[in-house]
Amino acid sequence: MSRSRPGRIASGAGRIRAWLERNAIRLTALVTAGILAVMLYLPVGVVFVEAVVDEGVPTLGHFAAVLTDPFYFGVLADVFADPLAVGTHLGSLAGWLAAVSISLSLEYPIPGIDVPVPWLAVDTPGVRQGLFGFTAYQAALSTLASVALGLPAAYILANYEFYGRRTLRSLTILPFVLPGIMVAVGFYAMFGRAGTLNGILGVAGLGPFAFIETSPLTIVILAHAFYNAPLVARLTVAAWESVDTRTVETARSLGASERRAFRDIVVPQLAPAVLTGALLTFIFTFMTFPIVLALGGLQLATVEVWIYDRIQRLDYAEAATLAILETILSLGLTYAYLRYESVQSGFSQAPSPPPKEALFPDLRTALSPRRLAICGYGLVALVLFVGPMASLVVGSFTDGTGFTLRNYAFLLERQLEGASFQTLPLPAIRNSLLFGVATLAVAVPMGVVISVLTARTGRSGTIIDTLAMLPLAVSGIVFGIGLLQGLVFGISLPGGWRLQITGAVAIVIAHAVAAYPFVTRNVSPLLSNLDPAMVESARALGASRFRALVDVELPLVANGIVAGAAFAFAISIGEFSSTVILASGSESYTMPVAVERYLGRRSGPAIAMGTLLLLVTAASFVVIDRVGGRYEL
Amino acid sequence: MRRRTFLGAVSGGATLGLAGCLTQDGDDDENGNGNGSGNGNGSGSEETDDNTLTVVTYESMIDGENPAGPWLKEAFEDEHPDAEIEWEQLPSQGINQYIDSASQDRDIEPDVYLGLNIDDLVRVDDNLEDGGLFRELDRDQIERSDRVRDGLDMGDPHDRVLPYDTGYISLVYDESEIDEPETFDDLTASEYEDALLAQNAQTSDPGQAFLLWTIDAFGEDGYLDYWEELAENGVRTLEDWTESYYGAYMEAERPMVVSYSTDQVFASAEGNDLTRHQIAFPNDQGYANPEGMAIFEDASNVGLAYDFFDFVLSNEPQAEIAQRNVQFPAVEDEYVDLDDDFDQYAHVPPEAVTVGYDDLRGNLDEWVDDWAQQMAGH
């Protein structure tokens, strides 16, 4: 009987190792569940419960009040107020439709430039969108813009080879780590009337243009794209490089044109990644906060602004109600998307990515329409993505008299002479990097184990997967206040015990909670595309589930893990709202917290710290990329 | 190899996550906010350590550029060799954190709160019992308390707060682009169309101050109409002062911004041309935002707190606070000597207005919310 054949495992230590190995996935899942319970469900629950409990009595009154308030829900408030009066609602809809008119005219849409453009104007009578309606509207526009600006970047990075491509690809993570205030200041410095762009145009005798004043909404949407187009691009590049080109070649050999093969073969393989990016963008921009107010002002306020305000006024019930509605919407969208993702089957073998073409092999090619379009996009990207960051860096070196080093002198002096109660630059950098690495170490196993548990498990898996996306779907302000109320203040337990979690460990775990969904979203689609026969073969051959994961699945989804890990690291570096709460009173402050603390009546020191944040992040990613070598970040 | 590091990370995370988070009531309640912060030597703050005064304050008092906090600590400790000042960063939730702590009967560690505004007091009293959180001051123990200038009185019926400096909200404008606005009504004239940058009163202190100023000028019943006109004239209300000033105003987006009357002090230090740093006081007013200090009810070291308050109101500290934090002293001119530069660039409005405690009480939240809903107007 070979079943009783002694394997390699004999010693006691070996037996423990074997037990650990057999139960590794279960243990990781357990730890993940524990972390989520304590660091996510508990804090969020502490706040959410305020929405449905009023002085100890369960109530839906807060929801009724919010849903029927025209300020929040515009015309829908009437529907919520009296959902059964279908006739009345249809009547008002018909009246509205009757008042829509469409007209064709010549317009001059580009300020200052005399180019008439035929303009199809759809004139609709005003509809009161309400705060939620407007928030969704600007999020939808931001999502469109992010996808439109992200896809060309993905196309270029995935299909062309040029000097610095890998570095550029690594650096697309940068917008992710910038604190909102820095993005706002960077956008003003780039697009303001006295900003960099007008300075450059001025050399050519153009302008100055009031880019921001002309349409604050456009600038807000572009700022959202600044954050999210790189996200879309990164997700899409990873998918593009996993495309099996043999399938494209098969299609071509069957007579499909290049365009047709792209549409029929490549697009379906990219769609999940693009849609993931769009979904995340929508959720993020739906819950946007500092950017809309900083660039657009109160006229463009979103739901999150009111959540912040209600928290400030200690009206937790209304804040929680608004936040729950946000979360329901986000999770609903996530569920819909994940259902879609789960029906996208088809097992890929090893990817055979498309070979990369040289971007500018010779002058003739360089002038082809496609290359010119790429150059055009490059210019747009330069203005939109590099511009604000570069303007920020330049701003850190200038004052009213021109070039100055005094902002950096401040940082140096603070580092050398700062008192213990002050915020020092080096500890901030050190903490950020340490927390980033630690976050990665916690978030990657968490994200992977959730992917493993939910891949290919049908509807129930989709529900778990949706709930696992909760960190992205919860208002950051509510999560922060929940951490404060639940963990920093502590929760009373029976027996006079008190559960309190603060400081470095809490920060790392909070970052990991915010970051693991990125690992899951990067890994899950790849994992569910793997042929299940591979894992089952490995297991039949004697590998435990964990060994099969490590030996077979992980190497094959390494691209996704590395991409997710890069996001996790970046999320940790850039995280502000929960860090500042958990770091309060301790020395666990990070770079974004330092930026905030240096912000005073003079913005120079904070901007210099923001520049350091950019440099440290850029250097980390370039170094990881060089060392990691095999995988692209 | 890979597996072992993986397991190590997971189990390590688990043990660390549980360590030091469970405490039993009574054995160590000082962890009220945050783990051992290690500030200075006295971080243990034992019961016997009654010569340490823990002062919580906002970031720019201790952490910005050239802040007054470190100077105050050093000077006070020189004067009181046995005493020690321990600074604590104001938690991100500000006064709310202490209101929550008090309403949930948690201990509050610091002795003194430096940087209290009138609306903080109003929020305290709206959410806790009247006169809560801080103790009523025993003015006899603060010899110099009568040096405080008239008009900076915060109007607290429970006398919990003592002002130590003030700022004035004013308009800052570019004289090469617009003329000085004389009155609030000017701001709604076509001459100032799309000219003004303000801040959101929900998220910004100067924003809220400017809103209260208009409420003072037009009354509870008139301010929304005035803002309607401002909105029609194109006012923009940005998130906070930094965005509106360093973002929009300094990039020449608009010629006028709601800011501080000390603007030129910074502008001249930065080497900027002062044409863009002109101060306007519409209706010949500026809105005063006095900042005060107060002693927490459960402070362990009240005597030392009074010593500190008295010290803060003395000549040199008043000058240092004013010049380092670029605020105005709280005491009458005769009790403080300021540099000529400061006098030249820091402008005082002909008339200082402020909406007092009694008016704010019970009204502030509604005023701001009505205004914000009107301005957002989706």
Place this chain on the structure above:
Amino acid sequence: MTELRLEGVSKRYGTGRDDGAAALQDVDLTVRDGEFFTLVGPSGCGKTTTLRTIAGFEAPSKGVVSFDGESMIGVAPERRDVGVVFQSYGLFPHMTVAENVGYGLQFREPPDGTGVDERVDELLELVDLEGMGGRNPDQLSGGQQQRVALARALAPEPDLLLLDEPMSALDARLRESLRRQLKRIQSTLEITTVYVTHDQDEALALSDRLAVMNDGEIEQIATPRTIYHEPETRFVAEFVGDNNVFDGTVRARDAERTRVDVAGTTFDLPPGVGFDGSAQEQERERISFCVRPADLSRAVDQNRFAVNLETSEFRGESVRAYGQWNDVPIVLQLGEVLESEKDATVTVGFAPEDAHVLNGG
């Protein structure tokens, strides 16, 4: 070696599964030591679920799977010592052929002190892939990949070899040669083997015995010969090979024959059929029987009936003709179909002993 036994194995799925896995109902079967046993049936019949239950990838809701009398319930797949070859092979694309074949040897030592490399070479030789060890799986043809998968499954000397439609992705010619190779290897190693296929030809050609499955249940377990000639149910009769099935009513019985009425025509069947003594009289009256095409002959003068021919296929040694008789589809195997017989009627008959009565109508 190993005897495999399934007793009362049932599998139910909760709602929410959308991968089309079939449920199982009370499956009982025994695979003898060294036997080549095949599970055959249409897709969705539960044959793959049965195989996965044997391998341990699915846990039965009820019933017992045992190897040599030892229950495998609760035993993880990796501790069952089975070798599995999947339809898609499941080769590890990031490992070489040799690494694939050697993968299981890190968990179960090669037999008799053979070195890992040695054992890998041995297996590659067994499947005629000598010298291919250094290649990557995607450099191999489909047939070669299939053989790598087989070699990999056999390398740790499993007690049981399980094959799940291993040939369905290959073309017909390759299948036949692989089929012979597989049969040779299996009988050399004398390894107990369970083979899953939807292809009845394959099932008949390879198996010592086979189980025909339908809708989560086993219809019949027998040798290929018995299955072909003595199908127990209508489903088996129709699924395995071409067959003609008639539904009729018993008219009369005597010592020599049973007279059955089908669509107004009376056929003679052997005596005693459809009578088991226990059933009710009414139930006994309805009866179904089948006759293989080869047993319907123009030369037989019993039980004759006229078939309207519709189409015919040339099969080399014979011609297969398809037609109708009284709305019953009929398949004939004829030596030759004359030009004049096309679109015409052919009269055929069958001997009573060539009719095989089916259970359950």
